[in-house]
Amino acid sequence: MSDSNATNSQTSDSTRENASESSLEDDVLVKKAKGGDEKAYKKLVDKYERALYFHILKMVKDREQVEDLVQEAFVKAFDNLNTYSTNYAFSTWLYRIATNNTIDYLRKKKLKTLSIDKPKKTRDGEMQMQLPDDSASTDRDIIKKQRKEIVQNAIEKLPEKYRKVIQLRHMEEKSYKEISDILDKPLGTVKAHIFRARELLYKALKDKRGRF
Template identity: 80%
Template sequence: MSDSNGSNTHTSNPPRENASESSLEDDVLVKEAVGGSEQSYKKLVNKYQRALHFHIRKMINDPEQVEDLVQETFVKAFDNLNSYNTNYAFSTWLYRIATNHTIDYLRKKKLQTLSIDEPVKTKSGEMEMQLPDESAATDRDLIRKQRKRMVRQAIDDLPKKYRRVIELRHMEEKSYQEISEILDKPLGTVKAHIFRAREMLYKGLKDKRHRF
């Protein structure tokens, strides 16, 4: 049975042939998480958090950034659980999200470090990069500013304890340990608050992303 978008639903799919006990357990937890079970949600996080860390670490050699990407992967996954097709193992689907999200991060980071003033070396010598047309650049700059305002507003709308950790982590670029010391809170609490804050931001901005 398919939903209106053509995606298979959780409840109608038969168990996968040769699926492991662990994988079948995941299917039950996913179904419960979709139904609103926070306990099942936490069990899935606990089960895959370490494995995802090692998976992403193979692509990025920055422990704190890896931890951010792991959290963001879970946020994306749990926000899109309704699109998960149980014909495939949950772990496979989760790793695919982690890989794609990490690749997107690396691509954006690479774009940010490119300098338009740096000449491109070719077989014929060096060639200056062509600047884009100014009106297009102005439009992009305007969109960028609008996005920043939208994100800033979403951060401002967070409850105080979540707003503060996001500001420290992403605006002041503090480490988890530094945030723990600044707020005088256990490291685990800081990580949990950042995780929850990202969830709230993702959901708050999800319906607005199509504007830009």
């Protein structure tokens, strides 16, 4: 075997060994996280947060929205740790959750931005979209109002430090930097509090998903 082939073989073996060690480390951290070890949660976030950010950034160009999507991915992953199987790499499972969550976000965004007033081009020229005038829209308004009330009630029950950051972020649409300045707290602390607040909200609203 040539020196070049030997070097490539050693590099490949080293890469596989490092990947295996990383997976074993993840398995240990996941097991601890399932037991409620918050340090294990933090280590998993620290390990994958940056990589996940750039993964989602390929699909969504709004960097601040990407930060939100990264946090949502971790919240969903941690809330569903009991479904994770060590037969698969934790990183693969986490990336799949992040990807699906981002696709859902993009799909909803596309639906919201689709204009119903803009004329549509057809072979016969332009035509205006006609919407049926029935009670369905009224029902949707009622459901939307109920949904908003459910979410607001859940937010009101959060501990004050979490309630404040969620209200500033989602009700007043402040940036992370603006929230940091308003509350006079480090940016890292603000992000951690928003992450924890979302996690608590996700759990509180879990049993009410049928009404969303």
